[in-house]
Amino acid sequence: GAVVSQHPSWVICKSGTSVKIECRSLDFQATTMFWYRQFPKQSLMLMATSNEGSKATYEQGVEKDKFLINHASLTLSTLTVTSAHPEDSSFYICRTEGGFFGQGTRLTVV
Amino acid sequence: KQEVTQIPAALSVPEGENLVLNCSFTDSAIYNLQWFRQDPGKGLTSLLLIQSSQREQTSGRLNASLDKSSGRSTLYIAASQPGDSATYLCAVIDFGGSARQLTFGSGTQLTVLP
Numbered sequence: 001g002a003v004v005s006q007h008p009s010w011v012i013c014k015s016g017t018s019v020k021i022e023c024r025s026l027d028f029q030a031t032t033m034f035w036y037r038q039f040p041k042q043s044l045m046l047m048a049t050s051n052e053g054s055k056a057t058y059e060q061g062v063e064k065d066k067f068l069i070n071h072a073s074l075t076l077s078t079l080t081v082t083s084a085h086p087e088d089s090s091f092y093i094c095r096t097e098g099g100f101f102g103q104g105t106r107l108t109v110v
Numbered sequence: 111k112q113e114v115t116q117i118p119a120a121l122s123v124p125e126g127e128n129l130v131l132n133c134s135f136t137d138s139a140i141y142n143l144q145w146f147r148q149d150p151g152k153g154l155t156s157l158l159l160i161q162s163s164q165r166e167q168t169s170g171r172l173n174a175s176l177d178k179s180s181g182r183s184t185l186y187i188a189a190s191q192p193g194d195s196a197t198y199l200c201a202v203i204d205f206g207g208s209a210r211q212l213t214f215g216s217g218t219q220l221t222v223l224p
Binding site (some may be wrong): 044 | 114119144152153154156199201211212214215216217
């Protein structure tokens with residue numbers, strides 16, 4: 001079974017709204033979570049690294065005020081896309097330091 | 111900055127054919143290289159992981175090779191089946207910077223025709 005549970009698997013939202021994506025580690029603690037984004041026909045690009053109890057580290061070009069990451073516990077990391085726009089439509093996926101991936105979230109902003 | 115390239119971007123083969131997917135990387139100072147399978151709209155499934163000290167790994171019909179000096183890896187799929195249809199991604203972990211960050215290639219979309 002999956003060791004990292006990511007929800008939702010897909011979401012459609014209106015432009016200007018916020019969407020929260022959760023990644024929950026099952027049966028183990030994840031002190032670090034990597035968040036990736038994948039646009040159609042492109043590779044996965046690292047967006048940010050979250051660490052439990054501290055601020056996330058964002059990759060160059062990723063707006064930290066737009067993509068809010070919270071890693072408040074050892075089993076849960078969340079990514080919130082604030083004021084989403086159609087260009088934020090993408091596939092978002094998390095990965096633990098141990099190499100386990102979530103199932104991914106397909107976000108469509110209309 | 112590490113760059114990972116996969117060729118071809120798409121491949122269509124008849125069932126039963128043996129095939130090779132290619133991956134190249136620009137910085138040979140890697141910690142390991144990993145091949146993944148991605149099904150549409152789904153997460154990633156790890157297929158094979160090759161440590162920097164290894165030259166190949168095998169799992170069932172899959173064989174992955176690594177040539178660090180030339181910055182290349184290949185994924186060999188024997189006797190392909192329609193169920194092998196997916197996007198195959200290779201990714202490297204570098205020694206430099208965070209050793210646990212993956213740099214992905216853009217993938218090869220494989221279609222195996224019945």
